[in-house]
């Protein structure tokens with residue numbers, strides 16, 4: 001869990017002293033309405049969070065992206081927004097439109113496309129450095145509202161149900177596909193959504209497994225800039241834990257409906273982690289167990305693709321490092 005005096009939390013407190021917009025939005029989180037649902041025995045939380053409309057409804061087509069000023073580039077960020085340097089070439093910023101009580105964005109210093117390949121070491125480094133937080137990644141076609149600027153996000157552990165669920169899931173040995181010294185890979189096909197989980201003690205071994213699995217997923221989706229996915233990453237008791245959610249669709253059909261039939265839900269890493277963000281109150285009220293199931297069925301990788309991915313993972317031979 002997040003320590004009371006950790007530097008990231010203190011950074012957020014300092015930032016909110018002199019940035020009213022951010023201060024107000026964190027204070028408003030106290031009024032954010034949430035309720036829980038249970039689906040096949042797994043817990044989901046629904047959060048009504050009006051400030052997230054920017055992200056859920058963000059236009060991420062190439063034309064709209066080129067026409068706007070990138071909000072992660074230094075020259076376009078608000079004057080009040082401070083930063084911490086992370087490693088040599090990433091920054092840590094307070095996310096002024098939070099879902100978590102402590103919510104950061106970690107953009108790369110330069111304006112370059114959102115792509116995970118080659119950036120797993122950074123993801124793992126931040127998870128380690130920010131123990132107590134979950135660092136996450138939304139693919140360019142899977143919820144990133146800046147698909148043109150490489151970035152991660154981070155929020156405190158304990159908020160997304162998946163972290164606790166995994167402790168129950170991982171002991172069911174039938175899901176374990178690979179085990180070698182200090183590295184395990186599981187594939188969970190009936191966890192409402194589909195999930196590949198990794199647990200490892202050495203970053204190099206983890207990076208090679210992650211690159212292997214994403215490249216296997218890429219073979220199922222030729223023509224994509226990168227295989228469709230969301231990632232969650234955290235460091236716990238001496239090990240990294242990564243959850244990869246393979247996708248086949250960005251937004252469900254309900255997003256494009258009109259009037260009463262519309263649901264403004266655009267699933268990304270946090271939704272896959274078990275917290276559905278609804279920026280409009282009517283959607284918050286409408287969402288039910290069957291809606292969640294239907295949305296996941298639409299956006300998660302299909303059974304056939306998952307089966308092929310499983311076969312590929314079971315052939316993974318760890319290089320001796």
Ligand SMILES: [Zn+2]
Pocket residue numbers: 070071072073110111112148149
């Ligand atoms: Zn940029």
